[in-house]
Each structure stands twice: as C-alpha cells, then as structure tokens.
Amino acid sequence: MLDLRATPFTERGSRLLVLAESDGSLRVARAEYETRLSETTVLTGLRLFSGDRELPVRRALPDRVSFGAGVDLLFADPGTLVLTGSGARAVWDGGAGEIDGTLVLVGRAGPYDAGELLARAAERRREWFARMPAVPAELRERAEQAWWTLGVNLLPVAFAGGREGVVPSKLGYVGIWNWDSYFHAVALRHADPELARDQLRILLDHQRPDGLIPDVVHDRGVLAETTDLPRSDHDRLAQHVGGPAAPGEPIGGVVPVTKPPLTAWAAWKIHEAAPDLGFLDEVYRPIARSQRWWLTVSDPDGDGLAEYLHPYSSGLDDSPIWDHGPRAEPPDLNSYLALQADRLGDIAEALGRTAEAGEWRRQAARHVELLVARRWNGSRFVTLTKFASGAAAEVATRTPLELMPLLTGRLPREIAERLVADLLSPAFWGERPVPTVAFDDPAFDPDAMWRGPVWLNVNYLLIEGLRHSGFAAEAEELTGRTLDMVNAGGGLYEYWNPLTGARARGATTGFGWSAALFLDLAHRRAGRRP
Known part of the structure; x- marks a missing residue:
C-alpha cells in the first residue's frame, strides 16, 4: 500500500x-x-x-x-x-x-468501461510484478515497493530519442541523470536487459565530440555545462561553495558538468546478466572517449589524476568537501577511472581486441600506482581542493570517499587492510553504516544532504570494493546492515539518518537508485547472481 x-x-x-x-x-x-x-x-x-x-x-x-x-x-x-x-x-x-x-x-474524455479499465490496470500491475527479481521472503514487501518505484519512474523524455528513461523521482528529479541511470540499469538488467541498455544509450546519444557525457537529459534539452544550469542552481552553489578560498576566484565561467565515470562498470554489469556483444561494441568507443576526456580535460594541472571541475560533476554537490572552493579531487574519482579502465579491458577482451584489453589493464594498474604514490599519506587517501592558481589544499573533513580506492581491487594489501579497518572503526561504522561524513567529524550532520546521511549508492560501491579487494565477510556484513536499514525504514528514500534509520530531513521519497540498489542487493542475498 x-x-x-x-x-x-x-x-x-x-x-x-x-x-x-x-x-x-x-x-x-x-x-x-x-x-x-x-x-x-x-x-x-x-x-x-x-x-x-x-x-x-x-x-x-x-x-x-x-x-x-x-x-x-x-x-x-x-x-x-x-x-x-x-x-x-x-x-x-x-x-x-x-x-x-x-x-x-x-x-481524455471517454466513453470508458469501468470493468475494462479495472481489468487492464490489474493486468499492468501483474505483468510488471511478475518480472521482479527474486528476493528473500523477509525482504519481499520492501522489494515490491522498490520494483513499483522503478516502474512508475519510467517516463518518455523529450530528448531521450524515443526511449523510456527512469527518472530519479517524480518529486523534484524529472530528467535522466547520468550516474543515476547506471544504478537504475543495475536492477533493470535482471528483468529487462534492453531497457537497462537504453538507460546508457540515452546519455551516450548526447556525448560531446570531446568525450564528455552530459549530466542530465531532460524535456528541454541537455545539461552539459554551467551555461545549461538553472539560475536557482547558480544561486544555491554561490551560497554553498564556501567563498573563494583563493582571493578573487569565482565559481562562474563555462565549466563542463557531468557525473562520475561509471559507464563501463554499468555496461559490463548488464553484459554479465545478459551477454550482448553487439551492445558492448556499440558502447566501447564512446566510453573510451569519455575516459580520455576525464584524463585530459578534467586534469587541468596535468598531474595525471583527474579532478571534479564542478561540484555537480561529483554527484555530491552538498558535501563539505566543496566548502572550500568549486574544484576538488577526492579519492573516489580516480578510483572510478581505474575501475573503468579495467572494465574497458573486459569489454575489449570480450570483443576480441586482446591488445587493447592489455593496454586498458596496464592503464588501470598505472592509475592506482599514481593514486597511491601521490594521494596516500600513510594513513588515508587525501582529498584536495584545487585552485586556478595551481595551488592545492588538503581537506580535513573525513568522508567515505577516501575508502573508494577499494573499488579498484588493485591496492597493496596493507593499504587495503588499513581502509577496511577505517571502515569498521567508530568513524564510519555503526548499526546503520556508512555515513557520508564520519560520525566523529565536526561537519557530521545526520540529516543534511551528503553531510552525514546514508546513501545507498555509497554503500553499494563500498560493498563492491570490499568484494573486489578480497574482504567477502565484511562485504556481506555491510550488505546485511544496509538491507536491514532500508527494510525497517518504511520507504525507498533519497537518503537515511544513520542514527535513527528514518528518512532524513529533506530526503525525497520514491527514489530510483535507492530502489534499484536495494533490489540488486536483495537479489544477491537470494543467491541468484550476478
């Protein structure tokens, strides 16, 4: 109900x-x-x-x-x-x-036959729920709510090329957002792989010649740079991004806007569930162009490690990492890029491009080596605020973004163990992990967007990272706590208060990636993979 x-x-x-x-x-x-x-x-x-x-x-x-x-x-x-x-x-x-x-x-005016309308509505409901991925019995009620959420969030969008896209929520997020679409595809792949593939195609159809994949495809066009942002967003960011940390450094100007590079990761997940070499061939070159964009255009200081040129490109636009300026380099971005290189290697191998596969894997290894050499300070991976002057400053705020290098599966064992120990410490672990700012950090706020609440995409990626890095028991524990929190919380929210497990203040309901990732984790729990 x-x-x-x-x-x-x-x-x-x-x-x-x-x-x-x-x-x-x-x-x-x-x-x-x-x-x-x-x-x-x-x-x-x-x-x-x-x-x-x-x-x-x-x-x-x-x-x-x-x-x-x-x-x-x-x-x-x-x-x-x-x-x-x-x-x-x-x-x-x-x-x-x-x-x-x-x-x-x-x-539209009738006439309508009441009995026929009721029968057709019931049939639409039966047909959709018959395709829901299998989940354990104790999670079925919440899973049905999640599956219904994904279904009703499907909309035709004017610039989506005639394809249906899953909008994050009909309450405030009526467009096809970049990384949201990848998370939506993770669940859809189990029941409708072609619909899952379309979530990627909608974004790739609007890829720019330089490789940039846009942030949002919506009814009025495409959001791919700051000139496409609504005025309200400029005003909000001007208030949120904590003033120029370097004198005279503005937020303005034409800046590209995208979302984290998880395209190859999503494409490979769809392929694992429903192999389709034609689709891999379709997306391989566009994703490779996107990878090059991140490592060139989005690395303005040329140090080999990409940075987010705009808060929105991180997907974490209210995180305290932006309190010091509009450009930052948290450890998640270069972890995603190393992961993407490995998945491009998998795609190339599946397509018979063995030499290219080897080069992608070497790129992944080199990128992780560079990340460790330049951003591991002996106890954690640091987040930097970057300035147009070329200066950089370390951000003291602790976030789970510094644990994302686990996602690469390529860290030296002693560093991976240190990150897992941090995850399981009181800073990040509790009955309902993982807060988006550490529990013991002065910036922690359990209700403020990206400043403390639990987000399912962060938990899901950390679970993936634990698995990739060989910590299966810890991955299973985080999976269990995440599923329990959502199951007990009453809905598929945008984010949760980690202290109470309730909907955090300001979080919207019926949120697409929360529904999708809960379903995928519950499906795994049912013992049916991938």
Missing part, C-alpha cells in the same frame, strides 16, 4: 501525481523538470461522497486508489485519471461530478 502523503499514486509513463493533503483531500499535479508541484497543480480539494457520507481513501494500491463503496481512482492511459463506480459524487475546488460508471477527472 502507498502512503499518499509521502508517495504519490502514479503510473509508468505518466506525469500525473495524486497526493493526499493534510486535510484529507487529494491533489493532482504534473511532474515537470525543474518545476515545483505547486506550479503544476491540475486539481485540488478532491473529496468523494456517498450521499452525505464522505468516502475516505481506504487503500492506495499500485494500480488504483480505493475509497470503498465500490469507488476507485485509476489511470485509463498515462494522461487520463478516471473515477469508477456508481452512486457516488466527486467534488473538488471549482467543480463536481456524479460517478455513474466512470467520471473523467483529468485527461
């Missing part, structure tokens, strides 16, 4: 959202890119009556909202909401109507 106060009733392909207001009435609004629901309201104050008796919502299900007395609200098509039943009346702000078989609230 859905809690309409937090999770709207909606459907695959639909922009319409039905939400409950605090007074018990219902509201209908449209999900649009960078637009508040208050600006897209379609209908407010909806209430149903049978005679003088009000019919409250009894159950909100994936395929209908039931009011009792045989009255239901459901979709006739993605743009049409219909009430079915008889002997009841609907009233809303500025209108009213009798329900006699069907009453169209929003969308």
Whole structure:
C-alpha cells in the first residue's frame, strides 16, 4: 500500500501525481523538470461522497486508489485519471461530478468501461510484478515497493530519442541523470536487459565530440555545462561553495558538468546478466572517449589524476568537501577511472581486441600506482581542493570517499587492510553504516544532504570494493546492515539518518537508485547472481 502523503499514486509513463493533503483531500499535479508541484497543480480539494457520507481513501494500491463503496481512482492511459463506480459524487475546488460508471477527472474524455479499465490496470500491475527479481521472503514487501518505484519512474523524455528513461523521482528529479541511470540499469538488467541498455544509450546519444557525457537529459534539452544550469542552481552553489578560498576566484565561467565515470562498470554489469556483444561494441568507443576526456580535460594541472571541475560533476554537490572552493579531487574519482579502465579491458577482451584489453589493464594498474604514490599519506587517501592558481589544499573533513580506492581491487594489501579497518572503526561504522561524513567529524550532520546521511549508492560501491579487494565477510556484513536499514525504514528514500534509520530531513521519497540498489542487493542475498 502507498502512503499518499509521502508517495504519490502514479503510473509508468505518466506525469500525473495524486497526493493526499493534510486535510484529507487529494491533489493532482504534473511532474515537470525543474518545476515545483505547486506550479503544476491540475486539481485540488478532491473529496468523494456517498450521499452525505464522505468516502475516505481506504487503500492506495499500485494500480488504483480505493475509497470503498465500490469507488476507485485509476489511470485509463498515462494522461487520463478516471473515477469508477456508481452512486457516488466527486467534488473538488471549482467543480463536481456524479460517478455513474466512470467520471473523467483529468485527461481524455471517454466513453470508458469501468470493468475494462479495472481489468487492464490489474493486468499492468501483474505483468510488471511478475518480472521482479527474486528476493528473500523477509525482504519481499520492501522489494515490491522498490520494483513499483522503478516502474512508475519510467517516463518518455523529450530528448531521450524515443526511449523510456527512469527518472530519479517524480518529486523534484524529472530528467535522466547520468550516474543515476547506471544504478537504475543495475536492477533493470535482471528483468529487462534492453531497457537497462537504453538507460546508457540515452546519455551516450548526447556525448560531446570531446568525450564528455552530459549530466542530465531532460524535456528541454541537455545539461552539459554551467551555461545549461538553472539560475536557482547558480544561486544555491554561490551560497554553498564556501567563498573563494583563493582571493578573487569565482565559481562562474563555462565549466563542463557531468557525473562520475561509471559507464563501463554499468555496461559490463548488464553484459554479465545478459551477454550482448553487439551492445558492448556499440558502447566501447564512446566510453573510451569519455575516459580520455576525464584524463585530459578534467586534469587541468596535468598531474595525471583527474579532478571534479564542478561540484555537480561529483554527484555530491552538498558535501563539505566543496566548502572550500568549486574544484576538488577526492579519492573516489580516480578510483572510478581505474575501475573503468579495467572494465574497458573486459569489454575489449570480450570483443576480441586482446591488445587493447592489455593496454586498458596496464592503464588501470598505472592509475592506482599514481593514486597511491601521490594521494596516500600513510594513513588515508587525501582529498584536495584545487585552485586556478595551481595551488592545492588538503581537506580535513573525513568522508567515505577516501575508502573508494577499494573499488579498484588493485591496492597493496596493507593499504587495503588499513581502509577496511577505517571502515569498521567508530568513524564510519555503526548499526546503520556508512555515513557520508564520519560520525566523529565536526561537519557530521545526520540529516543534511551528503553531510552525514546514508546513501545507498555509497554503500553499494563500498560493498563492491570490499568484494573486489578480497574482504567477502565484511562485504556481506555491510550488505546485511544496509538491507536491514532500508527494510525497517518504511520507504525507498533519497537518503537515511544513520542514527535513527528514518528518512532524513529533506530526503525525497520514491527514489530510483535507492530502489534499484536495494533490489540488486536483495537479489544477491537470494543467491541468484550476478
């Protein structure tokens, strides 16, 4: 069942959202890119009556909202909401109507057959849930919620080339974001590999000639540089990025905006679940161009280690690592690049390009060696703030980004063991690990985005890193604690308070990658791989 106060009733392909207001009435609004629901309201104050008796919502299900007395609200098509039943009346702000078989609230006029609408809605629900990946029985209820979330977050987006993309959330994130799409594909690969592949294609279709993969594909175009950002984002970043750490250094200018380089990682995961050499051949050269972009354009000081040129490119845009300036080099980025080189090696090997595969693997090894030589200080991997002057400063804030080199699987054993010891220390470990700022760091805030809450993508990548680095027991323990937190928390949130396990203040609901990664971890727990 859905809690309409937090999770709207909606459907695959639909922009319409039905939400409950605090007074018990219902509201209908449209999900649009960078637009508040208050600006897209379609209908407010909806209430149903049978005679003088009000019919409250009894159950909100994936395929209908039931009011009792045989009255239901459901979709006739993605743009049409219909009430079915008889002997009841609907009233809303500025209108009213009798329900006699069907009453169209929003969308295309009928006629409609109530029984046919209900049957078709139920069939859509059965068909989608029949494809859900297998999970343990104790996780099934939350997994069904996750699978429903992925389904209803599928939308046609104007610049997606006719493909359906999973939006992160219809509450505030109505576009196809870069690394979100990779995480969404991780779950979709188990049930619909072609749909999973399309999540990558949507971004690669808009790759720039220099190799940059854009940050967002949305209804109005593509976001690939700071000139594409909404004014509100510029204003927010100007307040958040802690003023120029070097005198006179601005945030402005034309700066490329993307997301972390996990494209080859996602493509290989899809291939592991559903081998398709044609797809690997399709994406191999574009991903190789992206890798070169990171190691050239995104390495302005030429030290061989890439940096994030804009906070948004990290995906961690509210992290305290940005409190000192708009450019930074946390250890996660070059870990992803080493991992991507290894996965490009796997793709090249599968395509019979043995010599290229060997070169990619040598690149991965060299990159990890450079990361260790220049960013390992004997106790941890450091994060640097970079300045246009060429100066750099170490960021004192402790984040799990410094543990991401585990993801490479190539660290010297003693360094890997030190990172695992850090992960299991009170700084990062608790009943609900892993906080996005260390528990004992002065910047830790359990509710502030990227400043302390648990994010499932961080946990998932750390689990991958533990496995790649040979710490299977620790990976299983983190998997268990992550699944338990989500299972007990009541929803698929954007992020969680690590102290309480509840939805963190400000986190949106029905979040795509939380749903996807919970499903993938639960599927692994069921003993079905990859």
